Amino acid sequence: xxxxxxxxxxxxxxxxxxxxxxxxxxxxxxxxxxxxxxxxxxxxxxxxxxxxxxxxxxxxxxxxxxxxxxxxxxxxxxxxxxxxxxxxxxxxxxxxxxxxxxxxxxxxxxxxxxxxxxxxxxxxxxxxxxxxxxxxxxxxxxxxxxxxxxxxxxxxxxxxxxxxxxxxxxxxxxxxxxxxxxxxxxxxxxxxxxxxxxxxxxxxxxxxxxxxxxxxxxxxxxxxxxxxxxxxxxxxxxxxxxxxxxxxxxxxxxxxxxxxxxxxxxxxxxxxxxxxxxxxxxxxxxxxxxxxxxxxxxxxxxxxxxxxxxxxxxxxxxxxxxxxxxxxxxxxxxxxxxxxxxxxxxxxxxxxxxxxxxxxxxxxxxxxxxxxxxx
Numbered sequence: 001x002x003x004x005x006x007x008x009x010x011x012x013x014x015x016x017x018x019x020x021x022x023x024x025x026x027x028x029x030x031x032x033x034x035x036x037x038x039x040x041x042x043x044x045x046x047x048x049x050x051x052x053x054x055x056x057x058x059x060x061x062x063x064x065x066x067x068x069x070x071x072x073x074x075x076x077x078x079x080x081x082x083x084x085x086x087x088x089x090x091x092x093x094x095x096x097x098x099x100x101x102x103x104x105x106x107x108x109x110x111x112x113x114x115x116x117x118x119x120x121x122x123x124x125x126x127x128x129x130x131x132x133x134x135x136x137x138x139x140x141x142x143x144x145x146x147x148x149x150x151x152x153x154x155x156x157x158x159x160x161x162x163x164x165x166x167x168x169x170x171x172x173x174x175x176x177x178x179x180x181x182x183x184x185x186x187x188x189x190x191x192x193x194x195x196x197x198x199x200x201x202x203x204x205x206x207x208x209x210x211x212x213x214x215x216x217x218x219x220x221x222x223x224x225x226x227x228x229x230x231x232x233x234x235x236x237x238x239x240x241x242x243x244x245x246x247x248x249x250x251x252x253x254x255x256x257x258x259x260x261x262x263x264x265x266x267x268x269x270x271x272x273x274x275x276x277x278x279x280x281x282x283x284x285x286x287x288x289x290x291x292x293x294x295x296x297x298x299x300x301x302x303x304x305x306x307x308x309x310x311x312x313x314x315x316x317x318x319x320x321x322x323x324x325x326x327x328x329x330x331x332x333x334x335x336x337x338x339x340x341x342x343x344x345x346x347x348x349x350x351x352x353x354x355x356x357x358x359x360x361x362x363x364x365x366x367x368x369x370x371x372x373x374x375x
Contacts, residue, residue, distance in 0.1 A: 018164065021156040025060065028149055032056060035142055055143070056150045063154020069104045070155075071162035226274070229257050230281030237280065237311070250313055254288045261292035268297045275301050280310050284317060291321045299325060299333045303340055309352040312360065319363045326370050338371045 036049035126143035233253045240246040266289050275286035287305055290298045302325060305318035322337060329337065341364055347353040354360045 018157070018160050021153050021160065025150065025153040025157070028056070028146075028153075029053075032146070052146070056146055059147050059150040060154040060157070063151040063156075064158030064161075065154075067155040067158025067160075068162045071159035071166075073163065073166060225260055226257060226285050229253050230279060230285045233281040233284050234279065247313060250284075254284065254317060257285050257288035258292055261289050264289075266293070268293065271298065272301060275305075280314070283310065284314055287314070287317045287321050291317075291324055299329055299337070303337065306340055306344065307349060307351050312352055312358065315352050315354070316360050316363070319360055319367060323363070323367050323370070326367070334371050338368065341368055341371070 032052045033049060036052050037045045125147065126140045233250055236246055236249050236253070240249065271286050271289045271293065274282050274289070283305065286301065290301065298321075302318050302322050305314055306322070309315035309318065326334070341354075343349050344351070344354045345361070345364060345368075347355075354364050
């Protein structure tokens with residue numbers, strides 16, 4: 001899951017720790033202006049000022065890049081893939097982390113080996129840079145001081161910003177991803193448990209959903225999150241091969257949508273409008289919202305999703321929603337749903353049939369038992 005742009009901007013707000021190197025960097029600008037204006041006519045002063053500011057900015061960026069390499073956050077090893085854990089799933093790409101580690105070691109090693117030549121290197125850079133100035137006696141000393149000043153400021157800014165901002169963004173993404181995975185796992189095992197175990201899992205799932213909802217509600221508008229979830233679901237179906245990995249990823253999308261439902265309080269009509277858009281992702285998003293509503297007014301959507309499913313996953317989700325709606329259905333709705341389930345299990349439908357070897361057979365059987373007891 002990606003963080004919205006607004007959240008990224010909020011994360012970049014300077015903290016107190018970052019203010020000191022920022023103010024130190026800004027404090028050097030008047031000195032640069034003063035040096036450029038001394039001992040030259042007006043056009044020459046502007047040229048010196050432009051060169052000085054560009055040199056300071058380039059040095060600041062170089063120092064910031066070095067600080068970024070040294071401050072790049074390191075991923076903690078996952079505890080979920082140890083002995084006795086489930087099959088390992090995809091993990092975050094750490095190529096940039098490895099590259100930053102290699103480059104920082106190379107820079108540190110070369111710097112220590114060539115430390116006696118650093119002074120000569122700084123003097124050579126200053127001698128080349130000073131050619132654009134008027135050639136005053138103190139220009140080389142000034143340029144060396146400028147390089148040291150803004151290199152240190154850039155390093156501090158890059159290091160602190162990377163540790164404080166980038167690490168915070170990574171942690172926010174990892175936390176929301178971990179909660180989504182946990183909720184999706186609860187969803188998949190819930191139907192396989194005994195009633196007393198299922199109640200415990202449902203309580204844990206609701207707790208995880210409330211935590212995830214508080215994280216998602218602070219990022220962007222719920223409507224925007226729903227649209228992104230619908231498009232993400234469609235991308236997963238299009239790009240990933242059929243299998244447990246894709247199913248789990250799609251379940252994570254459903255978990256995020258269901259977590260948002262508590263803060264949105266969507267109406268049945270608004271959910272029907274989302275379902276009516278017709279996109280595969282929109283239909284799944286609507287079903288995920290309905291699962292938290294539990295209103296019998298949405299029985300027609302559930303019946304349509306069961307009989308005219310675009311995928312086995314959509315039908316599985318519709319079965320979960322139907323289980324939540326059973327107690328709110330009237331006698332006619334119960335009978336209609338019962339007949340539909342029997343047709344799906346017997347293959348007497350043009351849609352996706354529920355076969356005994358599918359993961360939808362057992363949920364449909366439990367739903368049939370509840371409907372039969374109610375009639």
